[in-house]
Amino acid sequence: MQEQEQEHERDTVDDIVDQWSRTRPELNSQPIALIGRLRRLNVRVDTALREYFAEHGLDSSEFDVLATLRRSGEPYELNARALLKSAMVTSGAITNRVDRLSAKGLVERNPCPNDRRAVLVRLTPAGKDLIDAAMPGHVRNEERILAALDPEERVQLDALLKKLLVAHGDTERL
Amino acid sequence: MQEQEQEHERDTVDDIVDQWSRTRPELNSQPIALIGRLRRLNVRVDTALREYFAEHGLDSSEFDVLATLRRSGEPYELNARALLKSAMVTSGAITNRVDRLSAKGLVERNPCPNDRRAVLVRLTPAGKDLIDAAMPGHVRNEERILAALDPEERVQLDALLKKLLVAHGDTERL
DNA sequence: AGAACTTATCTCAACGTTCAGATAATCAAC
DNA sequence: GTTGATTATCTGAACGTTGAGATAAGTTCT
Structure with a gap:
């Protein structure tokens, strides 16, 4: 045993x-x-x-895109490449996510002035309002998920996970 | 910052x-x-x-089913319910997985003698040979994944994850 | 026994992802 | 500047899962 x-x-x-x-x-x-x-x-x-x-009427993948744009700061705009790296999914998945969010009026696609291959995805005011309203509750939810650990244990767990991530090369600059 | x-x-x-x-x-x-x-x-x-x-010609979900049957011990046989609980997926997903493994000749479906609603999924000799051959390399692969942590850190990480799992009710008896 | 409920599995449409490939633009080098 | 390689995104088929619902069998209560 x-x-x-x-x-x-x-x-x-x-x-x-x-x-x-x-x-x-x-x-x-x-x-x-x-x-x-x-x-x-x-x-x-x-x-x-x-x-x-x-x-909030979102699924995980949609929330992830909105949060990525929001935390990038003004003007809340990134190209598809940045979104797929952050989300760790393929380009096709980002195309679909942006399509869905765009249909909901939460993001918009704009041509990139410097690079005509690229598309800039930007939060609409409605998208920004939604993610701003949702984030505090999201963080409280994450706190609840971790509630079983005391502060010291959380620091320990975070450090151990980070050590593994670094070893696995999850160190791309954003 | x-x-x-x-x-x-x-x-x-x-x-x-x-x-x-x-x-x-x-x-x-x-x-x-x-x-x-x-x-x-x-x-x-x-x-x-x-x-x-x-x-080994398998995807994660197929490996998971074979490993679940193997570790259950002789006669390497479980009903679909046990498989879906272990895999944390829906019944439809198990139906599909067993269909695929059955087509490959790695498991077989047998009627349950005690309960005519239930199906018993059993490893075939080929299925047992395959999972027995694959497990040692799988464990070595897992060891490699964790290689960045020293023994004490692994024990710590395991204990912290377990604490969270228990808090989230992942305590079903198999 | 019969009715109502629960359990076990399967079916199937909807959905999101991946993978391979297409298109188009940019960059590097000659 | 044109060729060749790389980069950015989109397209579409294939695939596996979910979620709702169907079927069928077992269970409980009267």
Whole structure:
């Protein structure tokens, strides 16, 4: 079997690890557990974020585009390339997202004066109002998601995740 | 601006946090950073796992089903309900996955003797051989993904993720 | 037994993404 | 300046998931 922390509740990954140690005990179960937890937590977090975005009539991908434009500062305008790098999706996905947001009147496409290949996507006033109204609640929602950790634990977790991200090359300048 | 750890490389989320503190400085940036890192890391990990699965002719969802059946122990057989809970997807997704794996000859559907509504999905010998051959490399791949953390840091990260998972109710018995 | 409810799985349309490829513009080098 | 390579975006088919609903079987209550 596997050593368990007696004083804490078991999670689903504990069971998964137990199953592996019964059936393939020679496999190193620590990375299975750690990456399993990372992925399962991500699903839970996704769900919690999506529920909040839906209150504002948005899905996660739309919220992400609006937030990226908003945090870029005035004039709240970026080209598609910047949006796809920030979102870690393909160019086709950005085309579709901008199409949808544009149909909702939250962003508009403008030709880029310097580069006629490029398109500048800009928040409309309605888009800015929406994301400005939604952000404080979004952050409160994120705080709620992390509520189980005390301040020191949050700093620890953030540092560990960052260390892995740096190792994986997630260091592009925006 | 934001306090930075001077001795470590910056990651993309550091830039995102800087942008927010310039344009909406009153927002609490810690949860933005932490959840942003969790989600970005998950994308990187997904990609790294998928690349390995592809070497064995599988995608992530197929690997997940085979691994779930394998770790359940002999006779490597579960009903669809158990598979969807483990994978955190809907029943329709499991139907499709089992269809695909069945077409590849890696699993087979059998009627459940006790409950005629239920279907038992079982690894075929070919399916068992494939997942048994793939697991050691998969674990080595996961170890590589985590290579930037020393043993103590891995234990810390695992404990923090587990704490959040328990708080979010990821505690179903398998 | 019969009715009402729950559970297990499958079906199918809608949707968003990826992947490959098309188009068009810019840049580099000769 | 023209050729060739690169960059920016869009297009469209293929794919997997979701969500709602259908079917069928098991369960509970009277």
